Amino acid sequence: MTWPLINPVMLNLFLHLIPIWVGMEMNSILNNEKKSISRRRLIGYAWIGAGAVVIGELIFGTFAFLWPRRRKNKGEKILIAGKKNDFKVGEVVYFRKERVFLEKSEEGFLAFSAVCTHLNCVVNWNERLKKFECPCHGAKFNRYGEVLEGPPPRPLDLFKLQLVEDKVVIDMSNPIERRRFEPSQIVKV
Numbered sequence: 010m011t012w013p014l015i016n017p018v019m020l021n022l023f024l025h026l027i028p029i030w031v032g033m034e035m036n037s038i039l040n041n042e043k044k045s046i047s048r049r050r051l052i053g054y055a056w057i058g059a060g061a062v063v064i065g066e067l068i069f070g071t072f073a074f075l076w077p078r079r080r081k082n083k084g085e086k087i088l089i090a091g092k093k094n095d096f097k098v099g100e101v102v103y104f105r106k107e108r109v110f111l112e113k114s115e116e117g118f119l120a121f122s123a124v125c126t127h128l129n130c131v132v133n134w135n136e137r138l139k140k141f142e143c144p145c146h147g148a149k150f151n152r153y154g155e156v157l158e159g160p161p162p163r164p165l166d167l168f169k170l171q172l173v174e175d176k177v178v179i180d181m182s183n184p185i186e187r188r189r190f191e192p193s194q195i196v197k198v
C-alpha cells in the first residue's frame with residue numbers, strides 16, 4: 010500500500026508546528042494588543058492549539074499505522090570461515106570476534122556458539138583435555154558441545170553451516186538450541 014500524497018513524517022512535523030504558531034500568535038497579540046486583549050481570547054487560542062495537537066496526534070497515529078513500514082534489515086550474520094581444506098581433522102578453531110567454534114571431525118564440520126548456555130559467559134577450548142570450559146561456574150562441555158558437568162541446562166547452541174563450493178559458511182543469525190548432540194548435526198564434507 011502506498012500513500013504518495015500524505016507522508017506521516019511531514020504530517021507529524023506540521024502538527025508539531027501548530028503549537029509554535031499558536032505561541033507566536035499569542036506573543037504577537039500580547040505585544041501588539043496588550044491593552045485590548047481579553048483573557049478569554051488567550052484561553053481560546055490555547056484551547057485551539059491543544060485541540061489541534063490532540064487531533065493531529067490521532068491522525069498521525071492512524072497514518073503511521075497504515076504507512077508501509079520499511080523492512081528492518083536485521084543484518085545477515087554470515088561468517089565465511091575459510092576453505093574446507095584449510096582445516097585439519099580433529100581441529101577446533103575459535104573465531105573470537107564472532108564467538109564461534111568450528112570443529113572438523115572425520116565426518117565433517119560442526120559450528121557452535123562459544124556463549125555458555127548457563128549465564129552467557131564465553132567458554133574456552135582446552136586443547137589438552139579436549140573440552141570446552143566455562144570460566145564462570147566451572148561448566149565443561151565435550152567436543153560436540155554437550156554438557157559434561159556444571160549448571161548449563163543444554164549443550165552449546167549450534168549454528169547453521171553450509172559448504173558453498175569449497176568454502177565453509179556459517180550463519181550466526183539464529184543460534185539453534187538443542188537437547189543433545191546428534192550425528193545429523195554434522196555437515197558432511
Ligand code: FES
Nearest residue numbers: 125127128143146
Ligand atoms: S555461565 Fe557458564 S557455567 Fe555459568
